Amino acid sequence: MRLVPAALTAWVVTAAGITWPVGAVLAAVCAVVGLGWAALARWCGAGRPVLRTTAVAVIGAALIGAGFALAAAMRADAVRDHPVARQIGAVATVTVTPGEDPRPLGSGRLLFRGTLAELNGAEMTGSVVVFAPITGFGDLMAGQPARFKARISRPARHDLTVGVLNATGEPVLGRASPLQRAARAVRTRFAAAARDVLPADQAAILPGLVLGDTSTVSAGTTAQFRTAGLTHLTAVSGANVTIVCGAVLLSAGVIGPRIAVGLAGVALMAFVVVVQPSASVLRAALMGAIALVAIVSARRRQTIPVLAATVLGLLILTPQLAVDAGFALSVSATAALVVLAPGWSARLIARGWPRPLAEAVCIALAAQLVTAPLVAAISGRFSVISVIANVAVAVVIPPITVLGTAAAAVCWLWAPAAGLLIRFTGPELWWLLNVASVAAEIPGAAVPVPSGAAGVATVGGVTLVVVLLWRWVSRRRGSSSARRGRIVW
Numbered sequence: 001m002r003l004v005p006a007a008l009t010a011w012v013v014t015a016a017g018i019t020w021p022v023g024a025v026l027a028a029v030c031a032v033v034g035l036g037w038a039a040l041a042r043w044c045g046a047g048r049p050v051l052r053t054t055a056v057a058v059i060g061a062a063l064i065g066a067g068f069a070l071a072a073a074m075r076a077d078a079v080r081d082h083p084v085a086r087q088i089g090a091v092a093t094v095t096v097t098p099g100e101d102p103r104p105l106g107s108g109r110l111l112f113r114g115t116l117a118e119l120n121g122a123e124m125t126g127s128v129v130v131f132a133p134i135t136g137f138g139d140l141m142a143g144q145p146a147r148f149k150a151r152i153s154r155p156a157r158h159d160l161t162v163g164v165l166n167a168t169g170e171p172v173l174g175r176a177s178p179l180q181r182a183a184r185a186v187r188t189r190f191a192a193a194a195r196d197v198l199p200a201d202q203a204a205i206l207p208g209l210v211l212g213d214t215s216t217v218s219a220g221t222t223a224q225f226r227t228a229g230l231t232h233l234t235a236v237s238g239a240n241v242t243i244v245c246g247a248v249l250l251s252a253g254v255i256g257p258r259i260a261v262g263l264a265g266v267a268l269m270a271f272v273v274v275v276q277p278s279a280s281v282l283r284a285a286l287m288g289a290i291a292l293v294a295i296v297s298a299r300r301r302q303t304i305p306v307l308a309a310t311v312l313g314l315l316i317l318t319p320q321l322a323v324d325a326g327f328a329l330s331v332s333a334t335a336a337l338v339v340l341a342p343g344w345s346a347r348l349i350a351r352g353w354p355r356p357l358a359e360a361v362c363i364a365l366a367a368q369l370v371t372a373p374l375v376a377a378i379s380g381r382f383s384v385i386s387v388i389a390n391v392a393v394a395v396v397i398p399p400i401t402v403l404g405t406a407a408a409a410v411c412w413l414w415a416p417a418a419g420l421l422i423r424f425t426g427p428e429l430w431w432l433l434n435v436a437s438v439a440a441e442i443p444g445a446a447v448p449v450p451s452g453a454a455g456v457a458t459v460g461g462v463t464l465v466v467v468l469l470w471r472w473v474s475r476r477r478g479s480s481s482a483r484r485g486r487i488v489w
Contacts, residue, residue, distance in 0.1 A: 002057040003308035009065035014072045014315055014322035019158045023073025027066045034062030068315065075160055075319060082126055083119060084163040087152045092120050094165060095147045096130055098140060100276050101184075104215055108134050116162065117145060126162035127320070129155065136170045141184050142276050145174035160320040182412075183274045187211055189411045190404075190418070197419045202429040206422070208234035209397075209432075210404030211275050221433070226379070227446045228439035229368070229386025233397065233432075235326075241288025243401040244271055274408060283327055286310050287334045303338040307331065325378050329371050336366035356395075364390035369467065373460035380451035382459055389439040396428035 013030065017023030041055035079085075095118035102112040109131060116126045130150070140146055149169035155161040176184070190211065194203040205221060207213040214222070214234050225231045232239075245264040255263075272285050290307055311331060314321055321327040341362040348358035364387050376382050383389075403421050411418035439445055449455050 001305060002060055003305045003312070005057055005061040006064045007308035007311040009061040010068040010312055010315055011322055013065045013069040014319050017069050017072025018076055018160060018319065018323055021073075021076065023069045023071075023076060027069035027073065030062045030065035030069060034059045034066070037062070064312070068319075071316075072319060072322075076158075079126075079160055079162055082162040083122075083124065084116070084126060084128075084152060085154075087119070088154050088163070089152065091149055091151050091168060093147065093149050094119055094128075095145055096128060096165065097145045098130075098142050100142050101213075101215075102132070102137060102140055104134065105131075110134055110137060112140070113161075118147070127160060128163050128165050129161055130165045130167060132167035132171075137167065140171070140173060141176055141180065143180035144176040147172040147174070157323075159323050179273060183276065186274050186408055186412055187213060189415070190408045191216070193407065193411050193415060193418045194422050197423050198426055198429070201433055202426060205234070205433065206400070206404055206425060206429060209400055209429075210240075210408060212240075212281070221436070224436040224440040226381075227383060227385075228389040228436045229375075229383030229446075230389055230393065230432075230436055230439075232329075233393070239288065239397070240401055241268060241271065241285050243398050244268075244405050245288070247398075247402045270409075271405070283314060283321065283330055286314065287330045290334055290338075304335065307334060307338075325374060329374055332370040332374065333367045336370040337363060340366040340369070360391050360394040361387075364394065369463055372463060373456040376449045376455035376459040377452055380448060380455060381446045382449045383446045385439045385442055385445045389435055392435045392439075393432050396431050400425050400428045400432070 009030070013023070013026045016026060037055045037058045041052055041059075044051060094116060096114040097117055098112045098114040100112055102110040104110050110133075112130050112132075114128055114130060116124050116128050118124055132148075136148075137146070148167050148171035150165035150167045153164045153166065155164050187207070191203075191207050191213065194206045197203075198206065201218070201221065204216040204218065207215075208217055212235055217234065222231075222234075225234060245268055248264040248267045249260050268285060268289065272281055275281050287307075287310075290303060290310060314327075341359070344362040344366065345355075345358040348362065349355055353361075368387050368390070372382060372386075403425050407418040407421040410421070449458055
């Protein structure tokens with residue numbers, strides 16, 4: 001558990017060092033704290049094991065924090081001194097390799113993130129955000145280099161992005177790798193197979209649920225899912241990875257545990273490639289793998305240290321995740337899944353609840369409690385109906401994910417089989433869409449709350465008060481029952 005304060009410290013100093021020019025100051029503060037605790041433990045630690053144990057955790061967190069703070073300061077300085085920063089307001093010829101397929105924004109525009117390869121003929125590197133017209137860029141795919149003219153502007157967010165490019169010319173498209181082209185073909189054929197066998201609304205939402213492709217989802221459906229608190233289902237998350245790999249591991253009784261684990265690893269890698277190995281997908285894959293290990297190994301006490309180590313590793317590889325809301329949502333939801341939900345469901349099962357219902361309710365409730373403040377900060381709204389809606393659809397998400405993933409796997413070789421598997425998702429998709437529609441129409445289903453830090457404080461404070469009141473009422477009921485039992489005895 002000593003890794004937990006180290007991971008939190010690394011996260012905080014990295015986010016602060018990226019957002020403000022305070023990395024060097026934070027590194028100095030961490031160094032002073034570490035040296036102070038080391039001196040305190042040396043002078044006063046004899047015969048005080050608690051102090052020595054605490055000192056180890058604090059010193060370790062301080063050392064790691066100092067290192068991450070210096071790294072964040074160096075990366076932030078590199079962004080500020082980047083050659084692109086000297087071209088703000090100018091038009092330049094650039095070559096960019098997208099890290100994801102472009103997302104339509106409406107009005108004939110699209111958006112994608114990518115890596116800069118060239119600037120006016122000079123080799124360059126750096127993360128950029130590109131706004132471009134659909135004309136000429138509509139067929140661009142992840143991993144496919146594009147050369148075009150663009151007006152350079154300053155990034156609106158501090159996330160180690162070196163510039164925002166507004167494309168002004170017709171692009172010259174390169175060629176993506178064979179693996180990326182194959183993944184694109186799988187996504188395209190899967191979407192086409194869904195359109196052939198499902199109604200329009202179901203065919204539009206299925207690629208989002210299985211592969212995170214929401215390009216064909218209507219604005220009305222998106223609004224309904226947001227109000228009902230179901231938006232997380234249309235983004236690739238750790239839940240997708242857990243369901244897919246868990247389904248493969250169910251074959252362990254037939255083919256043996258070692259082969260099943262190997263197949264689960266292959267399925268995980270194939271899933272990441274097909275969905276697109278962007279930073280968010282890799283983060284979701286790791287979080288899902290952690291949750292899966294906790295479930296199949298029944299060693300939940302080890303999961304939090306593993307989660308903390310994963311956070312440290314991800315922040316080393318992609319420090320911009322420190323200021324990514326999706327990363328915070330994934331980590332907090334994974335922690336809730338392995339820390340809060342098991343104990344709550346065990347209590348409900350002891351009171352006579354069916355295990356599937358108890359686990360579904362507790363997973364949805366735990367995820368809602370820990371992520372609600374962050375969702376409120378992002379969207380400025382709080383879904384009152386979220387827990388009920390998530391419990392209502394919990395039973396249909398695994399079959400949709402498993403059948404959809406299997407269909408995506410076979411659509412490349414055997415389209416009729418893929419169509420048959422997709423047909424079996426029809427009733428589940430109908431139920432999901434109707435739950436979202438009914439939940440969104442309930443008066444007061446989502447209430448406006450402050451966004452930003454005020455939203456975190458407001459929703460987090462209310463959530464804390466509700467949890468404390470619930471625990472107080474539960475203890476009162478338990479003590480009253482105990483007193484009545486003694487009186488009867």
